[in-house]
Amino acid sequence: MNDALDVALRLLAVFAVFLVLPLVIGQTEHKVMAHMQGRLGPMYAGGFHGWAQLVADGVKFAQKEDVVPAAADRRVFQLAPAVALLPYLLVLVAIPIGPSEGAVGIIVDAGIFFVLAVMGVGVLGSLMAGWASANKFSLLGALRTAAQLLAYELPMLLAAASVAMAAGTVSLPGILNAFEWWWLPWQIVGALVFFVAGLAELQRPPFDMPVADSEIIFGAYTEYTGLRFALFLLAEYAGIVVLCGLTTVLFLGGWHGPFGADGLGWLWTLLKTAVLAFIVIWLRVTYPRLREDQLQRLAWTTLVPLALAQIALTGVVKVVMQS
Amino acid sequence: MRKLPESTVLAADYFQSYSVVGLLALVGVLFVAVAFGAGRLLRPVVPTPEKLLTYECGVDPVGEGWAHTQVRYYVYAFLYVIFAVDSIFLFPWATVFAEAGYGATTLVEMFIFLGFLAVGILYAWKKGVLTWT
Numbered sequence: 540m541n542d543a544l545d546v547a548l549r550l551l552a553v554f555a556v557f558l559v560l561p562l563v564i565g566q567t568e569h570k571v572m573a574h575m576q577g578r579l580g581p582m583y584a585g586g587f588h589g590w591a592q593l594v595a596d597g598v599k600f601a602q603k604e605d606v607v608p609a610a611a612d613r614r615v616f617q618l619a620p621a622v623a624l625l626p627y628l629l630v631l632v633a634i635p636i637g638p639s640e641g642a643v644g645i646i647v648d649a650g651i652f653f654v655l656a657v658m659g660v661g662v663l664g665s666l667m668a669g670w671a672s673a674n675k676f677s678l679l680g681a682l683r684t685a686a687q688l689l690a691y692e693l694p695m696l697l698a699a700a701s702v703a704m705a706a707g708t709v710s711l712p713g714i715l716n717a718f719e720w721w722w723l724p725w726q727i728v729g730a731l732v733f734f735v736a737g738l739a740e741l742q743r744p745p746f747d748m749p750v751a752d753s754e755i756i757f758g759a760y761t762e763y764t765g766l767r768f769a770l771f772l773l774a775e776y777a778g779i780v781v782l783c784g785l786t787t788v789l790f791l792g793g794w795h796g797p798f799g800a801d802g803l804g805w806l807w808t809l810l811k812t813a814v815l816a817f818i819v820i821w822l823r824v825t826y827p828r829l830r831e832d833q834l835q836r837l838a839w840t841t842l843v844p845l846a847l848a849q850i851a852l853t854g855v856v857k858v859v860m861q862s
Numbered sequence: 863m864r865k866l867p868e869s870t871v872l873a874a875d876y877f878q879s880y881s882v883v884g885l886l887a888l889v890g891v892l893f894v895a896v897a898f899g900a901g902r903l904l905r906p907v908v909p910t911p912e913k914l915l916t917y918e919c920g921v922d923p924v925g926e927g928w929a930h931t932q933v934r935y936y937v938y939a940f941l942y943v944i945f946a947v948d949s950i951f952l953f954p955w956a957t958v959f960a961e962a963g964y965g966a967t968t969l970v971e972m973f974i975f976l977g978f979l980a981v982g983i984l985y986a987w988k989k990g991v992l993t994w995t
Binding site for chain 1: 876879880882883885886887889890891893894897898900901902904905906907908909911913914915916917918919923926935938939941942945946949950952953956957958959960961966968969972973976979980983986987992993
């Protein structure tokens, strides 16, 4: 019975993180972007600096009419947001935030493998949405999404494989247990490749060609309204949480820190994740959108070779150290 | 209790961790179902023919939504399938390659493997596949 309670609590915690952290990042994005652009951002909802803006948005979304175009493939159209959102929930369960067994949803042996495989499912949601909408803009957007995932999944896999080589395991807690501070400079190229490729998979600016509003309205999500549209947005922000968390765990040493790693390890994880999330927002404000062919070229001619070089470096250093 | 062989114990652990993942998937499905159900109760339903029209910048849609478009991405899809299948094999290899007794041999193997990948990309590059036509 105790086991059942333990599992229930873990699931509840993961689910709470899944609902709260994306909203925190969304609200931060509102405020940070505003201040970077010399605006104030939301100021009214909730009273104090508009802290409840996203709650208000959620209430508004829930009251909106749910329009399914007459020409659309109804069932697939309605199911797509769920397919886009749920993979990120599943990935969160495997990310450790602290050194103890209580600080991870569940230890999955094949950690990296599981995480990358499940994250790849999310793109099906966008493809389903774009195809089922029976809208030319949506179809174009969906195809761009798929092409982008194809291009950037490979450097991401290779960069992650480099960490697995360094640690000699694919389990996420195992990687953190093996972590040493000098992995940071050793794996820095892999870290950059992983983070950039992750940004592209989430279709965040400057890689937001699939939803480029000035040419294809909102890509695959053009026909969506109300709650279903809100779920797509939630998926994007949950994706940011997952990407930043994973980068922290794989490359930045997760709960390791200069001090207090035993008791306050989870604080280090959260801090590093938050800093990365801030960078995600910062990049959105800073860079213009890449063109579609530039997007593909960056992946194939820059990131993939860099990731291969990182694997070579990791392999040589590891074998030299071992002998 | 009878002592189980080690492999059985390992297998039990394996299923235990993935059953938790399965439970979480169930929680997620419930969440979406509840959200959609509640949405159905909360929102207005006032469909009009204009509202249900496909959106095409405000003018009447021309032709079908599933129109023929030129798809330039299939080459990338081919490239991806080839390389991704290759790189999956990196993961099991990565966990053992530095163990005692492998050492230099696996390292040479790795460079052969990377060489194949690099030649593949160079070939695609040379063929002009990676530049927009």
